[in-house]
Structures are given as structure tokens and as C-alpha cells.
Amino acid sequence: MYNCYMDLNQAKKEIEKLRKEIDYHNYRYYVLNQPVITDYEYDKLYRRLQELEKQFPELITPDSPTQRIGGEPLTEFKTVRHKIKMLSLDNTYSMDEVRDFDQRVKKTSGRAVKYEVSLKVDGVAVTLIYEGGRFVLGATRGDGTFGDDITRNLRTIRSIPLRLLTDDKELLDIEVRGEVFLPRRAFEQLNREREERGETGFANPRNAAAGTLKLLDPEEVARRGLDIFIHTIPEKPGPHYNSHYKTLKKLGEIGFRVIPYLKLCPTLNDVFDYIKEWEKKRARLEYGVDGLVIKVDEFEVRERLGYTIKSPRWAIAYKYPAAQAITQLEDIQVQVGRTGRITPVAILKPVSLSGTTISRATLHNEDEIRRKDIRIGDFVIIEKGGEVIPKVVGVVKERRKGNEKIFHFPELCPVCKEPIVRLPDEADWRCINSSCPAQLKGAIRHFASRQAMDIKGLGDVLINQLVDKDIIKSIDDIYKLDIDTLSSLERMGKKSAHNLCNAIEKSKDKEFVRVLYGLGIPNIGLNGSALLVNYFGSIDEMINAKFEDFMEIDGIGEVVAASLINYFNNSRNLKLINNLKKIGLKFSVEQPIKASAYLKGRRFVFTGELDSMTRDQAQELVRKLGAQFSSSVSKNTDYVVVGKNPGSKYEKAKRLGVKIIDEKQFLSLIKKGRI
Numbered sequence: 124m125y126n127c128y129m130d131l132n133q134a135k136k137e138i139e140k141l142r143k144e145i146d147y148h149n150y151r152y153y154v155l156n157q158p159v160i161t162d163y164e165y166d167k168l169y170r171r172l173q174e175l176e177k178q179f180p181e182l183i184t185p186d187s188p189t190q191r192i193g194g195e196p197l198t199e200f201k202t203v204r205h206k207i208k209m210l211s212l213d214n215t216y217s218m219d220e221v222r223d224f225d226q227r228v229k230k231t232s233g234r235a236v237k238y239e240v241s242l243k244v245d246g247v248a249v250t251l252i253y254e255g256g257r258f259v260l261g262a263t264r265g266d267g268t269f270g271d272d273i274t275r276n277l278r279t280i281r282s283i284p285l286r287l288l289t290d291d292k293e294l295l296d297i298e299v300r301g302e303v304f305l306p307r308r309a310f311e312q313l314n315r316e317r318e319e320r321g322e323t324g325f326a327n328p329r330n331a332a333a334g335t336l337k338l339l340d341p342e343e344v345a346r347r348g349l350d351i352f353i354h355t356i357p358e359k360p361g362p363h364y365n366s367h368y369k370t371l372k373k374l375g376e377i378g379f380r381v382i383p384y385l386k387l388c389p390t391l392n393d394v395f396d397y398i399k400e401w402e403k404k405r406a407r408l409e410y411g412v413d414g415l416v417i418k419v420d421e422f423e424v425r426e427r428l429g430y431t432i433k434s435p436r437w438a439i440a441y442k443y444p445a446a447q448a449i450t451q452l453e454d455i456q457v458q459v460g461r462t463g464r465i466t467p468v469a470i471l472k473p474v475s476l477s478g479t480t481i482s483r484a485t486l487h488n489e490d491e492i493r494r495k496d497i498r499i500g501d502f503v504i505i506e507k508g509g510e511v512i513p514k515v516v517g518v519v520k521e522r523r524k525g526n527e528k529i530f531h532f533p534e535l536c537p538v539c540k541e542p543i544v545r546l547p548d549e550a551d552w553r554c555i556n557s558s559c560p561a562q563l564k565g566a567i568r569h570f571a572s573r574q575a576m577d578i579k580g581l582g583d584v585l586i587n588q589l590v591d592k593d594i595i596k597s598i599d600d601i602y603k604l605d606i607d608t609l610s611s612l613e614r615m616g617k618k619s620a621h622n623l624c625n626a627i628e629k630s631k632d633k634e635f636v637r638v639l640y641g642l643g644i645p646n647i648g649l650n651g652s653a654l655l656v657n658y659f660g661s662i663d664e665m666i667n668a669k670f671e672d673f674m675e676i677d678g679i680g681e682v683v684a685a686s687l688i689n690y691f692n693n694s695r696n697l698k699l700i701n702n703l704k705k706i707g708l709k710f711s712v713e714q715p716i717k718a719s720a721y722l723k724g725r726r727f728v729f730t731g732e733l734d735s736m737t738r739d740q741a742q743e744l745v746r747k748l749g750a751q752f753s754s755s756v757s758k759n760t761d762y763v764v765v766g767k768n769p770g771s772k773y774e775k776a777k778r779l780g781v782k783i784i785d786e787k788q789f790l791s792l793i794k795k796g797r798i
């Protein structure tokens with residue numbers, strides 16, 4: 124290939140050209156939603172760039188489109204001082220106060236001013252700093268003076284340009300501010316996934332966005348689908364830009380996703396019209412909007428107006444009153460979710476709230492009911508905010524008659540009548556009976572899912588029929604299904620029945636880690652399962668383990684350990700495991716590798732070839748055991764593992780006096796924890 128003859132300079136030129144093209148197409152795709160090339164063409168450009176960067180790693184720069192997501196998870200965020208303070212805006216719910224604001228502005232500026240009006244998106248405020256047209260720092264608001272450096276998390280948001288599409292000198296070194304948010308659909312998807320894993324969902328998209336930005340692992344952030352709207356340039360960028368509105372429009376052309384529906388209003392009446400226009404319309408947007416922000420447009424007028432200690436004098440946020448209604452709480456019922464989570468639901472006397480009739484609302488959990496002292500028969504205030512489901516926000520205690528009843532959380536699952544449990548540090552009660560019909564369906568769905576046993580053809584409709592007709596009473600009944608039973612069901616032909624039986628049979632070969640994950644133990648995901656399998660090697664060892672034993676494992680915390688203890692203490696779960704064992708599912712790994720406490724945190728370096736495994740496998744093994752590996756030898760290295768044809772690392776290890784071991788000693792070390 125001609126690459127072989129490419130010199131560094133040629134590569135540099137081509138890389139630069141590719142990056143420019145990819146940046147442009149990213150902008151067309153993620154910011155404008157108007158791609159001009161096909162995904163296939165895009166992938167080709169992207170792969171070519173990756174290829175060149177692999178050949179010339181010295182040419183990789185952090186602003187390359189290939190480098191959006193990367194690096195090891197952080198242990199904590201750095202604190203940064205804001206160059207320009209991030210003040211919050213004055214809030215009001217009253218049109219009169221907006222009028223007062225306008226009069227103050229006019230008085231100080233001595234003339235009529237134009238207002239730039241934008242949607243107030245319910246998200247998390249961030250600031251982005253560009254130097255020489257490159258994204259160099261992103262931070263949270265924090266206390267307004269100091270914020271967290273969340274640059275790596277922000278880089279994963281595709282609508283944030285890593286490099287600006289401009290040569291305009293006034294725009295290369297700028298600070299811009301915006302609101303990071305989670306679109307409703309991404310929010311619902313995220314909560315669904317959390318629910319499936321047995322975790323508590325986020326209350327609203329804003330909490331979810333804030334929680335996501337605080338994650339230390341950028342890869343996880345990237346998966347969540349955050350987005351951003353840029354709405355502020357805190358400083359006038361240069362002499363050519365005096366209108367904030369026009370500057371924002373310009374930012375929209377050089378790569379930023381600027382807040383949509385931005386409007387320049389010449390008079391206060393135009394502002395009021397716009398407020399009215401969005402009161403109802405905002406419900407149709409893909410993100411939460413709780414008001415409008417009204418800002419003086421000209422930078423010069425802004426300077427004249429200045430700041431109070433808390434906020435700028437040239438801006439105000441008008442907030443729409445949250446849609447609230449008062450109605451009577453007729454009953455509190457509890458429902459069992461797919462993972463056994465038991466949630467209280469308010470049954471309400473139907474009431475109309477922003478266009479829909481509400482008869483149910485969430486009460487979150489037991490503590491919430493107690494904290495708000497909500498009693499059956501109370502008149503309650505319900506609210507529909509950024510949340511998808513309306514919630515009870517409080518009680519009108521003045522309307523109590525004395526016959527309201529205090530709600531007691533049930534001790535038994537409403538469906539299977541087994542005792543329910545509440546784990547330490549958890550707000551939710553759970554039914555942990557794996558044969559509970561309410562969660563049996565969810566449990567089967569999880570067991571059959573792609574990441575677990577991967578039983579194709581066992582879908583929702585079929586699962587519902589099988590459980591409702593009592594054909595499946597426990598997960599192991601899946602393995603009793605036969606073609607006759609299956610083909611007798613609605614919408615089930617002989618062929619699909621046959622295919623399903625094959626898929627079920629095939630699932631018996633799944634490795635232990637999939638089986639363990641498939642059991643659906645609350646709080647145990649695929650990663651947790653892998654940690655457990657590597658540490659214990661078999662389910663019997665896990666069943667016999669104590670709380671402290673689980674805590675020994677790096678990556679397993681108290682919540683997870685408690686969840687495991689609870690699960691294995693339930694005789695029904697043990698019976699299920701036994702039945703699945705008899706069917707022939709794998710409940711151990713052939714060569715259990717037991718991590719010794721000794722290995723935890725040790726640093727390994729490999730040089731030369733190993734006989735029994737590849738370098739990658741060896742490194743993976745080391746990682747799984749809680750040890751670390753690095754590519755170069757230093758005095759912090761604990762072991763240098765030397766295989767055939769070792770390189771210079773061997774010499775360096777000798778020079779530094781680092782312990783050198785051969786492959787046999789390495790294997791002994793990882794299996795027995797000693798050489």
C-alpha cells in the first residue's frame with residue numbers, strides 16, 4: 124500500500140485535511156441535523172484517519188475527532204477557578220417584575236433597548252473555554268467562583284466542537300456557556316436500563332444530566348446521550364461583535380449548537396407575547412423548558428448596567444408557574460416492578476392538570492411519604508414539572524378532618540405474599556422472591572436477554588402467555604418447554620417452536636458469568652458478575668461466602684455485598700440454582716482464579732513472548748485480579764514478567780533492581796498468590 128512510503132509530512136497534511144472534513148460533517152450531523160454525506164462515506168473518512176493515526180501516533184492530538192472518548196476513569200475532578208464568575212440569574216414568576224426590570228434597564232441605559240429572549244432549558248450550566256479555536260477546558264458552575272473540571276466528560280458530547288470551524292481571530296479565544304441536558308427519550312431509556320439492573324431511576328432529566336456529568340468514567344458518560352445548547356458569551360469577543368444575539372448566531376455557524384428559537388425583541392410587549400407563546404408550546408419539545416431568559420442584547424449596554432453581588436442587572440429569568448392541582452388522595456397502593464422494586468402509588472380523585480386528567484401520581488418511596496406526612500384521605504398538591512409522571516409535592520393540612528389514615532407499608536409482596544426486604548442504604552423495598560409472578564416475567568426477560576443466556580425467540584408476548592397460563596412458574600421451567608406445548612400457544616407455529624427449543628438448548632453452553640448475570644440478582648450487572656466469577660470460581664463458594672468475603676473484592680461495595688447475601692439467604696433462590704444446575708447450566712469456571720489480596724494494586728510489566736497466552740490475555744488477567752499493568756518499567760514496578768526474546772525493558776528492570784520473574788513464576792503467582 125502507498126501508506127508504506129508516506130512520510131511524516133504527507134501524513135500530517137492528510138490527517139489535517141481529514142480532521143477538517145470530519146469536523147465539518149460532525150457539525151452537519153450533530154448540530155444542524157443536516158448531513159451531506161452518507162454514514163458509509165463518513166465511516167470511510169473516520170477509518171482512514173484512525174489508520175493514519177495508528178501509523179503515526181506522534182501526530183495524535185487531543186482535538187482529533189478520534190479522541191473524543193478516552194482515557195482511564197478519573198478518581199476525582201480538579202477544581203478550577205472561573206475566569207469570569209458564573210452568576211445565576213434573578214428569577215421571577217411575575218410579569219409585573221419583568222416590567223420593573225425593563226424600567227430599571229431603561230433608566231440606567233437612558234434609552235430603549237432590545238432584548239434577546241431564549242428558552243430556559245432545565246439542565247446543568249457549564250462553561251467552555253476555547254484557545255486558538257480549540258476546546259481546552261469545560262467546567263461546572265460550582266459555587267460560581269470555583270467549578271469542577273469536567274472537560275473529558277464534555278468532550279464526549281458530539282455537539283460540542285473540539286475545534287471551531289473558523290479563522291476569525293475575534294472568535295478563536297472565547298468562553299461560551301450553555302446548558303447540558305438529557306433529551307426526554309434518552310432519559311426514559313436510561314431509567315429503563317437502571318430499572319432493569321435493579322437500580323433506582325432518576326427523578327427527572329435534570330437530575331440525570333447532573334448525575335451523568337459527575338461520572339468519573341467518560342465512556343459511561345458517552346453512552347448516556349447528553350446534549351448541549353449554547354446560550355451565553357459572557358464577554359464581548361471583539362470590536363465586530365456588539366450584539367449578543369448576532370454573536371450567538373455566528374457561533375451557530377462555527378460549530379456550536381446554539382439554543383433554538385432565540386428571538387430578538389425590540390419592545391417589552393414583544394417579550395410578553397413570546398412568553399405567552401411558549402407557555403403551552405414548550406410541552407412539545409424534546410427537553411424540559413421551565414421559562415424564558417430575557418437579556419439586554421448589546422454588550423455595551425450590559426457593561427453600563429453591571430452586576431449586583433449575586434446576578435447581572437441586564438438579565439432576568441421568567442419562570443412559568445409549575446402546573447399544580449389539588450385533589451384528594453383516595454388510596455395508596457403498592458406495585459411490584461420487574462426487578463421486585465416495590466413502589467407506592469397515589470390513587471387520586473381524577474383532576475385536570477395542564478390538559479390531561481390525572482388519577483395516579485408517584486410517591487417515590489416509604490421515606491418520602493413519611494417525610495411529607497401524607498395520609499390517605501388528605502387533600503394533596505400534585506405537580507407536573509420536568510418529570511414524566513406527576514408527583515405529590517405536599518399536603519394541604521388545613522383541610523384535614525381528623526379521619527385521615529396513616530399509611531403503613533405492607534410487610535408482604537402484594538402479588539406473591541412473600542416477605543419483602545429493604546437493603547441498607549436503599550430507599551426501596553423489594554420482593555426478592557424470584558418466583559413472584561409480578562417479577563417472574565421480568566426475570567425471564569432478563570434471563571433470556573442477549574447479554575445473559577441469549578435465548579432468541581423468547582419475547583414479551585410469549586413470556587406473558589407462558590406465565591399467565593402457569594406453564595412457567597420459575598426460571599428453570601424454561602428448560603421444560605417442548606415443541607408441543609409451545610406450538611399450542613397463540614401465534615406460535617411449529618417452526619418458531621422448533622427454533623426456540625434449539626435456542627433454549629444452546630443456552631446451556633453459556634459460560635458461568637452469563638448464567639450468574641442472568642439470575643438477575645439486584646445490583647449485579649455483567650461487570651459485577653465477572654468480578655465475582657473471577658474471585659470465587661463457583662456458585663457454591665459464593666453461597667458460602669460472608670459479607671466480608673464479598674467486600675474483599677475490588678469493585679464490590681456494601682450495597683452489592685448486602686444484595687448478594689440477601690439473595691443467597693433466600694431458599695427459593697437456592698432451589699432455583701439447584702434446579703438449573705441439574706439441567707446442566709454452568710455454575711463454575713474450569714480454572715478458578717482466586718485473586719490474592721497480595722496481588723491487589725501490584726504493578727506488572729511484560730516483555731517478550733509468553734507461551735501460554737498472548738500479551739493482551741496476560742494483561743487482561745492481571746487487570747481482573749485487581750493488579751495493574753503498564754508498558755514501561757519504573758521503580759514503582761513490582762514485577763517484570765520476562766518471556767522469550769525480551770526487549771530493553773528487561774535490561775532496565777535489572778538496572779533498577781525490579782523483581783524479574785519468568786512465565787512459570789508468573790502463573791504460580793496469579794494462581795496461588797505466591798511464586
Ligand SMILES: [Zn+2]
Pocket residue numbers: 459536537538539540541554555556559560561
Ligand atoms: Zn412478590
